[in-house]
Amino acid sequence: MPVPQGRGLVSRSLLRDRAYAALRDAIVAGTLAPGERLNDTDLVAWLGVSRTPVREALARLEQAGLVRTKPGRHTIVSPLDERAARGAQSVTAALHELAIREAVPRLSAAELDTMRRANARFAAALRRGDAEDALAADDDFHQVAVVASANDAVRTVLEQFTPVLRRVERLRFSSLSGRASVAQHDRIVDLCAAGDVEGAVAATRANWGTLLPLLDTAPARDDTAAESSADGSAPPD
Structure with a gap:
Protein backbone atom coordinates (compact mmCIF):
# COMPACT_ATOMS: atom_id res chain seq x y z
CA MET A 1 0.00 0.00 0.00
CA PRO A 2 1.51 3.37 -0.95
CA VAL A 3 2.01 5.93 1.79
CA PRO A 4 -0.70 8.64 1.57
CA GLN A 5 0.50 12.10 0.61
CA GLY A 6 0.00 15.17 2.75
CA ARG A 7 1.62 14.03 5.99
CA GLY A 8 1.15 16.61 8.73
CA LEU A 9 -2.13 18.00 7.43
CA VAL A 10 -4.03 16.97 10.55
CA SER A 11 -1.61 18.81 12.81
CA ARG A 12 -1.66 21.90 10.60
CA SER A 13 -5.46 21.89 10.58
CA LEU A 14 -5.57 21.71 14.37
CA LEU A 15 -3.12 24.60 14.68
CA ARG A 16 -5.15 26.69 12.25
CA ASP A 17 -8.38 25.93 14.12
CA ARG A 18 -6.75 26.76 17.46
CA ALA A 19 -5.46 30.07 16.13
CA TYR A 20 -8.86 30.88 14.62
CA ALA A 21 -10.74 30.07 17.84
CA ALA A 22 -8.37 32.13 20.00
CA LEU A 23 -8.54 35.17 17.73
CA ARG A 24 -12.31 34.87 17.27
CA ASP A 25 -12.90 34.69 21.01
CA ALA A 26 -10.60 37.66 21.68
CA ILE A 27 -12.46 39.76 19.10
CA VAL A 28 -15.91 38.77 20.39
CA ALA A 29 -14.84 39.47 23.98
CA GLY A 30 -13.42 42.86 23.02
CA THR A 31 -9.87 41.95 24.07
CA LEU A 32 -8.94 42.80 20.49
CA ALA A 33 -10.85 46.03 20.00
CA PRO A 34 -12.56 47.27 16.83
CA GLY A 35 -10.02 49.03 14.62
CA GLU A 36 -7.03 47.43 16.36
CA ARG A 37 -4.18 46.50 14.03
CA LEU A 38 -3.18 42.83 13.99
CA ASN A 39 0.51 42.17 13.46
CA ASP A 40 1.56 38.69 12.32
CA THR A 41 4.68 38.70 14.49
CA ASP A 42 2.76 39.62 17.63
CA LEU A 43 0.08 37.02 16.92
CA VAL A 44 2.66 34.29 16.31
CA ALA A 45 4.26 35.06 19.68
CA TRP A 46 0.92 35.21 21.48
CA LEU A 47 -0.57 32.05 19.99
CA GLY A 48 2.63 29.99 19.95
CA VAL A 49 2.13 28.83 16.37
CA SER A 50 3.90 29.55 13.09
CA ARG A 51 2.95 32.32 10.68
CA THR A 52 1.08 29.99 8.28
CA PRO A 53 -1.78 28.96 10.64
CA VAL A 54 -2.04 32.58 11.80
CA ARG A 55 -2.51 33.80 8.23
CA GLU A 56 -4.99 31.00 7.50
CA ALA A 57 -6.93 31.94 10.65
CA LEU A 58 -6.97 35.61 9.63
CA ALA A 59 -8.27 34.70 6.18
CA ARG A 60 -11.09 32.72 7.79
CA LEU A 61 -11.86 35.60 10.16
CA GLU A 62 -12.04 37.96 7.19
CA GLN A 63 -14.62 35.68 5.55
CA ALA A 64 -16.62 35.85 8.79
CA GLY A 65 -16.43 39.66 8.77
CA LEU A 66 -14.39 39.92 11.98
CA VAL A 67 -11.21 41.33 10.43
CA ARG A 68 -10.42 43.40 7.36
CA THR A 69 -7.20 43.19 5.36
CA LYS A 70 -5.69 45.74 3.02
CA PRO A 71 -3.03 43.77 1.07
CA GLY A 72 0.48 45.07 1.65
CA ARG A 73 -0.67 47.44 4.38
CA HIS A 74 -2.47 46.02 7.40
CA THR A 75 -5.05 43.74 8.96
CA ILE A 76 -7.41 45.25 11.51
CA VAL A 77 -10.27 44.08 13.72
CA SER A 78 -13.44 45.05 11.87
CA PRO A 79 -15.43 47.87 13.44
CA LEU A 80 -18.90 46.97 14.68
CA ASP A 81 -21.10 47.37 11.65
CA ASP A 216 -30.14 50.00 15.97
CA THR A 217 -27.37 51.12 18.32
CA ALA A 218 -24.56 49.39 16.42
CA PRO A 219 -22.36 52.02 14.75
CA ALA A 220 -22.26 52.30 11.00
CA ARG A 221 -18.94 51.24 9.54
CA ASP A 222 -16.43 54.01 8.84
CA ASP A 223 -13.81 52.46 6.58
CA THR A 224 -11.78 55.65 6.17
CA ALA A 225 -11.46 56.29 9.88
CA ALA A 226 -10.54 52.67 10.64
CA GLU A 227 -7.90 52.52 7.92
CA SER A 228 -6.45 55.88 8.91
CA SER A 229 -6.21 54.76 12.52
CA ALA A 230 -4.49 51.52 11.51
CA ASP A 231 -1.99 53.49 9.43
CA GLY A 232 -1.35 55.89 12.27
CA SER A 233 -2.63 58.85 10.26
CA ALA A 234 -5.58 61.20 10.73
CA PRO A 235 -8.71 60.80 8.59
CA PRO A 236 -9.27 63.48 5.98
CA ASP A 237 -11.55 66.42 6.82
Whole structure:
Protein backbone atom coordinates (compact mmCIF):
# COMPACT_ATOMS: atom_id res chain seq x y z
CA MET A 1 0.00 0.00 0.00
CA PRO A 2 1.51 3.37 -0.95
CA VAL A 3 2.01 5.93 1.79
CA PRO A 4 -0.70 8.64 1.57
CA GLN A 5 0.50 12.10 0.61
CA GLY A 6 0.00 15.17 2.75
CA ARG A 7 1.62 14.03 5.99
CA GLY A 8 1.15 16.61 8.73
CA LEU A 9 -2.13 18.00 7.43
CA VAL A 10 -4.03 16.97 10.55
CA SER A 11 -1.61 18.81 12.81
CA ARG A 12 -1.66 21.90 10.60
CA SER A 13 -5.46 21.89 10.58
CA LEU A 14 -5.57 21.71 14.37
CA LEU A 15 -3.12 24.60 14.68
CA ARG A 16 -5.15 26.69 12.25
CA ASP A 17 -8.38 25.93 14.12
CA ARG A 18 -6.75 26.76 17.46
CA ALA A 19 -5.46 30.07 16.13
CA TYR A 20 -8.86 30.88 14.62
CA ALA A 21 -10.74 30.07 17.84
CA ALA A 22 -8.37 32.13 20.00
CA LEU A 23 -8.54 35.17 17.73
CA ARG A 24 -12.31 34.87 17.27
CA ASP A 25 -12.90 34.69 21.01
CA ALA A 26 -10.60 37.66 21.68
CA ILE A 27 -12.46 39.76 19.10
CA VAL A 28 -15.91 38.77 20.39
CA ALA A 29 -14.84 39.47 23.98
CA GLY A 30 -13.42 42.86 23.02
CA THR A 31 -9.87 41.95 24.07
CA LEU A 32 -8.94 42.80 20.49
CA ALA A 33 -10.85 46.03 20.00
CA PRO A 34 -12.56 47.27 16.83
CA GLY A 35 -10.02 49.03 14.62
CA GLU A 36 -7.03 47.43 16.36
CA ARG A 37 -4.18 46.50 14.03
CA LEU A 38 -3.18 42.83 13.99
CA ASN A 39 0.51 42.17 13.46
CA ASP A 40 1.56 38.69 12.32
CA THR A 41 4.68 38.70 14.49
CA ASP A 42 2.76 39.62 17.63
CA LEU A 43 0.08 37.02 16.92
CA VAL A 44 2.66 34.29 16.31
CA ALA A 45 4.26 35.06 19.68
CA TRP A 46 0.92 35.21 21.48
CA LEU A 47 -0.57 32.05 19.99
CA GLY A 48 2.63 29.99 19.95
CA VAL A 49 2.13 28.83 16.37
CA SER A 50 3.90 29.55 13.09
CA ARG A 51 2.95 32.32 10.68
CA THR A 52 1.08 29.99 8.28
CA PRO A 53 -1.78 28.96 10.64
CA VAL A 54 -2.04 32.58 11.80
CA ARG A 55 -2.51 33.80 8.23
CA GLU A 56 -4.99 31.00 7.50
CA ALA A 57 -6.93 31.94 10.65
CA LEU A 58 -6.97 35.61 9.63
CA ALA A 59 -8.27 34.70 6.18
CA ARG A 60 -11.09 32.72 7.79
CA LEU A 61 -11.86 35.60 10.16
CA GLU A 62 -12.04 37.96 7.19
CA GLN A 63 -14.62 35.68 5.55
CA ALA A 64 -16.62 35.85 8.79
CA GLY A 65 -16.43 39.66 8.77
CA LEU A 66 -14.39 39.92 11.98
CA VAL A 67 -11.21 41.33 10.43
CA ARG A 68 -10.42 43.40 7.36
CA THR A 69 -7.20 43.19 5.36
CA LYS A 70 -5.69 45.74 3.02
CA PRO A 71 -3.03 43.77 1.07
CA GLY A 72 0.48 45.07 1.65
CA ARG A 73 -0.67 47.44 4.38
CA HIS A 74 -2.47 46.02 7.40
CA THR A 75 -5.05 43.74 8.96
CA ILE A 76 -7.41 45.25 11.51
CA VAL A 77 -10.27 44.08 13.72
CA SER A 78 -13.44 45.05 11.87
CA PRO A 79 -15.43 47.87 13.44
CA LEU A 80 -18.90 46.97 14.68
CA ASP A 81 -21.10 47.37 11.65
CA GLU A 82 -24.89 47.61 11.77
CA ARG A 83 -25.36 46.27 8.23
CA ALA A 84 -23.13 43.25 8.83
CA ALA A 85 -24.79 42.58 12.19
CA ARG A 86 -28.27 42.73 10.66
CA GLY A 87 -27.22 40.32 7.93
CA ALA A 88 -25.78 37.94 10.51
CA GLN A 89 -28.94 38.20 12.62
CA SER A 90 -31.27 37.33 9.75
CA VAL A 91 -29.17 34.35 8.66
CA THR A 92 -28.59 33.10 12.20
CA ALA A 93 -32.25 33.40 13.20
CA ALA A 94 -33.43 31.57 10.09
CA LEU A 95 -30.97 28.73 10.61
CA HIS A 96 -31.88 28.30 14.28
CA GLU A 97 -35.53 28.13 13.24
CA LEU A 98 -34.61 25.42 10.74
CA ALA A 99 -32.58 23.56 13.36
CA ILE A 100 -35.51 23.58 15.78
CA ARG A 101 -37.92 22.46 13.06
CA GLU A 102 -35.71 19.47 12.22
CA ALA A 103 -34.72 18.72 15.82
CA VAL A 104 -38.10 18.65 17.61
CA PRO A 105 -39.11 15.18 16.38
CA ARG A 106 -35.69 13.84 17.40
CA LEU A 107 -35.06 15.50 20.76
CA SER A 108 -34.68 13.02 23.62
CA ALA A 109 -35.57 13.61 27.25
CA ALA A 110 -31.84 13.85 28.01
CA GLU A 111 -31.37 16.56 25.39
CA LEU A 112 -34.31 18.53 26.75
CA ASP A 113 -32.76 18.29 30.22
CA THR A 114 -29.48 19.57 28.75
CA MET A 115 -31.35 22.60 27.40
CA ARG A 116 -32.96 23.25 30.79
CA ARG A 117 -29.60 23.03 32.59
CA ALA A 118 -28.00 25.38 30.08
CA ASN A 119 -30.81 27.87 30.62
CA ALA A 120 -30.37 27.63 34.39
CA ARG A 121 -26.65 28.46 33.94
CA PHE A 122 -27.65 31.26 31.59
CA ALA A 123 -30.00 32.77 34.18
CA ALA A 124 -27.38 32.50 36.92
CA ALA A 125 -24.77 34.20 34.73
CA LEU A 126 -27.15 37.07 33.97
CA ARG A 127 -27.84 37.55 37.68
CA ARG A 128 -24.07 37.81 38.26
CA GLY A 129 -23.67 40.17 35.32
CA ASP A 130 -21.22 37.69 33.77
CA ALA A 131 -21.58 38.25 30.02
CA GLU A 132 -18.97 35.63 29.10
CA ASP A 133 -20.69 32.82 31.01
CA ALA A 134 -24.08 34.01 29.73
CA LEU A 135 -22.87 33.77 26.14
CA ALA A 136 -21.40 30.31 26.74
CA ALA A 137 -24.60 29.04 28.34
CA ASP A 138 -26.74 30.58 25.58
CA ASP A 139 -24.53 28.85 23.00
CA ASP A 140 -24.94 25.54 24.84
CA PHE A 141 -28.73 25.97 24.93
CA HIS A 142 -29.14 26.59 21.22
CA GLN A 143 -26.46 24.09 20.23
CA VAL A 144 -28.58 21.19 21.47
CA ALA A 145 -31.10 21.69 18.67
CA VAL A 146 -28.37 22.38 16.11
CA VAL A 147 -26.71 19.04 16.90
CA ALA A 148 -30.01 17.18 17.12
CA SER A 149 -31.04 18.47 13.70
CA ALA A 150 -28.11 16.49 12.23
CA ASN A 151 -27.85 19.15 9.52
CA ASP A 152 -24.18 19.81 8.80
CA ALA A 153 -25.00 22.74 6.52
CA VAL A 154 -26.75 24.55 9.38
CA ARG A 155 -23.79 24.00 11.68
CA THR A 156 -21.25 25.17 9.10
CA VAL A 157 -23.05 28.41 8.24
CA LEU A 158 -23.76 29.21 11.89
CA GLU A 159 -20.05 28.87 12.68
CA GLN A 160 -19.38 31.62 10.14
CA PHE A 161 -22.09 34.12 11.10
CA THR A 162 -22.58 33.63 14.84
CA PRO A 163 -19.31 35.36 15.94
CA VAL A 164 -20.36 38.62 14.25
CA LEU A 165 -23.63 38.54 16.15
CA ARG A 166 -21.98 37.57 19.43
CA ARG A 167 -20.17 40.91 19.53
CA VAL A 168 -23.56 42.59 19.76
CA GLU A 169 -25.05 39.97 22.09
CA ARG A 170 -22.22 40.53 24.52
CA LEU A 171 -23.51 44.06 25.06
CA ARG A 172 -27.03 42.75 25.65
CA PHE A 173 -25.99 40.09 28.13
CA SER A 174 -24.00 42.67 30.10
CA SER A 175 -27.27 44.41 30.93
CA LEU A 176 -30.69 43.59 32.31
CA SER A 177 -32.13 43.47 28.79
CA GLY A 178 -30.94 39.89 28.36
CA ARG A 179 -33.10 38.51 31.15
CA ALA A 180 -36.19 38.16 28.97
CA SER A 181 -34.36 35.38 27.12
CA VAL A 182 -34.58 33.10 30.17
CA ALA A 183 -38.38 32.88 29.94
CA GLN A 184 -38.17 32.58 26.15
CA HIS A 185 -35.79 29.65 26.48
CA ASP A 186 -38.15 27.97 28.95
CA ARG A 187 -40.98 28.35 26.46
CA ILE A 188 -38.88 26.86 23.65
CA VAL A 189 -38.08 23.81 25.78
CA ASP A 190 -41.72 23.34 26.82
CA LEU A 191 -42.90 23.51 23.20
CA CYS A 192 -40.18 21.09 22.11
CA ALA A 193 -41.17 18.69 24.86
CA ALA A 194 -44.80 18.90 23.72
CA GLY A 195 -43.76 18.12 20.15
CA ASP A 196 -45.18 21.45 18.94
CA VAL A 197 -42.90 22.10 15.97
CA GLU A 198 -44.54 25.31 14.74
CA GLY A 199 -44.82 26.71 18.25
CA ALA A 200 -41.15 26.00 18.96
CA VAL A 201 -40.15 27.59 15.65
CA ALA A 202 -42.19 30.72 16.42
CA ALA A 203 -40.69 30.94 19.94
CA THR A 204 -37.20 30.59 18.51
CA ARG A 205 -37.92 33.35 15.98
CA ALA A 206 -39.11 35.62 18.79
CA ASN A 207 -36.03 34.85 20.87
CA TRP A 208 -33.57 35.76 18.13
CA GLY A 209 -35.70 38.77 17.19
CA THR A 210 -34.98 40.37 20.56
CA LEU A 211 -31.54 41.31 19.22
CA LEU A 212 -32.99 43.64 16.59
CA PRO A 213 -33.36 46.70 18.88
CA LEU A 214 -29.68 46.38 19.83
CA LEU A 215 -28.66 46.50 16.19
CA ASP A 216 -30.14 50.00 15.97
CA THR A 217 -27.37 51.12 18.32
CA ALA A 218 -24.56 49.39 16.42
CA PRO A 219 -22.36 52.02 14.75
CA ALA A 220 -22.26 52.30 11.00
CA ARG A 221 -18.94 51.24 9.54
CA ASP A 222 -16.43 54.01 8.84
CA ASP A 223 -13.81 52.46 6.58
CA THR A 224 -11.78 55.65 6.17
CA ALA A 225 -11.46 56.29 9.88
CA ALA A 226 -10.54 52.67 10.64
CA GLU A 227 -7.90 52.52 7.92
CA SER A 228 -6.45 55.88 8.91
CA SER A 229 -6.21 54.76 12.52
CA ALA A 230 -4.49 51.52 11.51
CA ASP A 231 -1.99 53.49 9.43
CA GLY A 232 -1.35 55.89 12.27
CA SER A 233 -2.63 58.85 10.26
CA ALA A 234 -5.58 61.20 10.73
CA PRO A 235 -8.71 60.80 8.59
CA PRO A 236 -9.27 63.48 5.98
CA ASP A 237 -11.55 66.42 6.82
